[in-house]
Amino acid sequence: MIDDIYAQAVLAVAVLTVAFAFWKGDEPERLGAAAYAMAFLATSMIRGDATPNVPRWGMMGIEIVLLVVFIGLALHSRRAWPVWAASFQALVVTNHVLIAASLRPPVVAAATVINMSNYGLLVALAVGTFWAWQERRAAAMSSTGRL
Template sequence: FDTLYSQIGAVLIVCVCGFAFLVGDEAEKIGAGSYILAWFCTIVLQSDIGFYSNAPVLFFVDVVVLIVFCALSWKSANTWPAWAAALQLLPVLSHFLMAIDMRPPAWSFYAIQNLASLGILVAITAGTFWVWQERRAANFR
C-alpha cells in the first residue's frame, strides 16, 4: 500500500466486494469472497524477494480463482461468472509465458494482471447490480 495507485485499487476492491456481500446472491458472494481472499493471499505472498521467485505460488492462487469462476459459471444462470473466468484466464496464461521461459517485460505482465483484475471487478459489479435490480423488481410485483 505504498503507492496511491495501490491504495485506490484497495478501496475499489473493498467497495466492490462489499457491494456484492451486501446485495448480491450466493454466486456473487462466492465470487467476491474468492476474489478478495486471492487478493489478500497475493499481498501476503508478494514479498521483497521479487516476483519471479514466488511465481509458482501466485500461479496456484490464480488457478484456484479461475476454477472458482468456472464452477460459478457452470452452476449459475448469470453470465458474469463466465466473463470473470475468461478475464481470469489472462493472468493464468501469462504465468505460462514465464513457465516456458518467454519472460515478458515485467510491466507487460503487471498490465495484464491489473487490467484483468479491473475487468473482473466490473463483471462482479455488473452481476451484483443486475441481481439486485431483479430482486427489487420482483418485490414490487
C-alpha cells in the same frame, strides 16, 4: 504493496466492490466476492521479493484456484458475469504460464495484463451484483403488485 496513492485507490475500489457484492448480491456474487477477497489476501501475504520474469508458483496456484472457482460459478449459475470473470482470470493465469514457460514477456506488459484483468474482473463482479439486485427488486415489486 500499498505504498502509493494509486495502489490505495485501487484497493479502495476492490474493497467497495466486494462489500457491494456481499451487501446486495445473491449467492453466486457473494461466493465470487469471497473467492476474490481470499485470493487477494493470500497473494498479498506471499508476495515477498518480486523478481521480474521468474515464476512465482504460489501466486500461480492461487490464481488457478480462483479461475476454477469462477469456472464453477459460470457452469452452475444462470448469470453471465462469472463467464466474464473467468475470462479475465484466465488472462492472469495465462500470464503466469507464459512466465513459467520461460517466454519472458516484458515486465511492464505482464503487470499491465494482470492489472487490467483484475479491473475487468471487478467490473464484471460489480455489474453482476447490480443486475442480481435489480432482478430481486423487480421480483419483489411484481409479487406485491407494485409495478
